Amino acid sequence: MSTRERFRHFAGIDWSGAVGARQRGIRVALCHAGDAAPILVRADHIWSREDVLAWLTDDLPADTLVGLDLGASLPFLDQGSYFPGWSRSPPNARALWTLVDEICADDPHLAATSFVDHPQASRHFRRHGGRVGDLFPPGRGRWRLAEHAQAALGLSPVSNLNLVGAAQVGKSSLTGMRMLHRLAGRVPVWPFDPDPGHGSLLLEIYTSLAAREAGVRAGRSKLRDVDALNAALAGLGSAPVAGAGAIDDHASDALLAAAWLRVAATRPGLWHPSALTPEVARIEGWTFGVP
Incomplete structure (x- = not known):
């Protein structure tokens, strides 16, 4: 199965590490294969981190590629340890x-x-x-x-x-x-887990990379206007979202990330970065979209 056929849905998640039960900075967007506009999942909902976990485990559509805007690991290879000098520093x-x-x-x-x-x-x-x-x-x-x-x-x-x-x-x-x-045993996480070739898969993304590929100028990656978002979506071959006027940048990040994943997932080279050895995959992971 080619990468173009591997996934039927694409989700972008703008995550938050802020203190509190619910975070306005968390947004979840979803688009389907083709060129239809991405949509916000539960657009009026203020998400908690537990809500996202439940959505990924219970409500994620089949064969969805999920991009999380965060770092999935910490530096290790530069010093041979995540936490040099700490006896509990993990091996992977x-x-x-x-x-x-x-x-x-x-x-x-x-x-x-x-x-x-x-x-x-x-x-x-x-x-x-x-x-x-x-x-x-x-x-x-x-x-x-x-x-x-x-x-x-x-x-x-x-x-x-x-x-x-x-x-x-x-x-x-x-x-x-x-x-x-x-999520262990529920949704595999690339590149830490091997891609089983079917079902859903989760990976780390960098939303500024999506904005760049959509034609957004450097320093303007936070899109706070629907017209600006739709111009970026057009750069990714996506239909526009409905509406006009202001949009919060967490929502636009998630929407743009979902549309970008739909395009980026079809590029075989992005799944095989030159520096991504088995050791790097197991210990530090990778940011999808960085060749």
Whole structure:
């Protein structure tokens, strides 16, 4: 089966690591094979992280490719460890997800506060209030191979160990790991799991890459107007969404990501990046769409 025929549906999820039961920053969009416009799933709903987990396990349409806007792992290969000097540092990404979920077992709403504040883990993070762990290196922090590849494309990745600033994805990544851990055996996660060749599949995306491929100018990737979103969708060969006027950028990110996945999934080269060895796939993972 070719990649063009592999999936019948495409979902983009704008995730959030913010504190609280429900997050206006979480949006879920879905489109079908072909060129029909993507739609927001439960457009008027304020999602919780648990809601997304339930949707993925109970309501996900068959044969859906799901893109999550977060980092599915942490840097490892640069220092031979996620958390150098910590005896509990895991050997691979699935063990990392397990560790995060175990330490945060008492944190409600799939939050990751206990991990961020853990006396050993916190040494590696840049946190709010000027708190920089003594093992967080100066400057931009540690990157995975995927972040280096993103930078080579002219994108602006941020270390998943950085939890400060509007561009950070660290908190989203850690909360996302709790969900990924709970999806084990239900929905495979590329590239950590082999693609079974049928059914649904989940992967990490970078919505700025989708915006770039849609023709959005650098620095303008946050689309807050329906006309601007529809111009970007047209660049991906998608029919326009209905409506006019303002749209929140979380919704536009999810909608554009779903339409972009529909196009990107048909490109065989994106499934086989040159730097994605079996070791990298197991330990650091990859951002789909980065060759």
